[in-house]
Amino acid sequence: MKMKRMKTIGSLLIVMMIILFSISISGCFHKDSLETVTMMTQAFYAIPGVHNEPHSPHSKFIETDNYGRTLFLFSSGSPSALCILQESDEKYVYYYDNVSFLINSYNYNMYNPDELDALKEANDWNEKLDDSKMIKRELLKSTLSRTRKSEISQKRANESFYTIYPDNDKTMTFVIYSDYSQTGQELFYVERQQNVSTTEVYNYEVLDCYLMILNADGSFDPDNYLIKVDDWDQINTLLAEIKEKNGWVG
Secondary structure (H helix, E strand, C coil), X not given: CHHHHHHHHHHHHHHHHHHHHHHHXXXXXXXXXXXXXXXXXHHHHHCCCCXXXXXXXXXXXEEECCCCCEEEEEECXXXXXXXXXXXXXXXXXXXXXXXXXXXXXXXXXXXXXXXXXXXXXXXXXXCXXXXXXXXXXXXXXXXXXXXXXXXXXXXXXXXXXXXXXXXXXXXXXXXXXXXXXXXXXXXXXXXXXXXXXCCCCCCEEEEEEEEEEECCCCCCCCCCCEEECCCHHHHHHHHHHHHHHCCCCC
């Protein structure tokens, strides 16, 4: 009886060691490099609607300028984007609000040279760094976890959108937290999908999408808190417009 109990304990110890070893190995393989987390941080906050689903985001370093700015390519299943990071340190990333990225209409590894030149010009590529133009965001904990969570409940955010577009059985609505201001305002990306299937099999396609800004207490300006995104090529202009109308402080 005693021998049997010792065998059982020994087996349990072996199983525990295997589990601990697996966790350790898994942590090594999935640990994100600082370079990757830095690029992801800017993309997650600067580009509305970036989804932080496991294993979906991808970033690719392209080049740096004479003052250390970084140009990189980002994708998370939605259209990819070219991004320029002004600088970073052990805690923050620094970039120009609303102009730090360009939605890439081409394949992930392709981009229009003229559009790239315009992006570089808007971000002072190869010019001296200008702190007065930069905003900062705290580094993500990892590529899958934001450091600063939304202070507004998901229910409150959903209800704010439903004020203009009531919930219904024909559409699915996704209200996604994207960014925050110095005064606690929060920017959300809202996407509605509609079932276009004529059979019993569901087939959802994007119906429309919006940018939404709520104040720190969850209130909003009924005339200006929502703007429709009809053309992703104009997303930078729309971001600047809705932020200006709502008194956003980057």
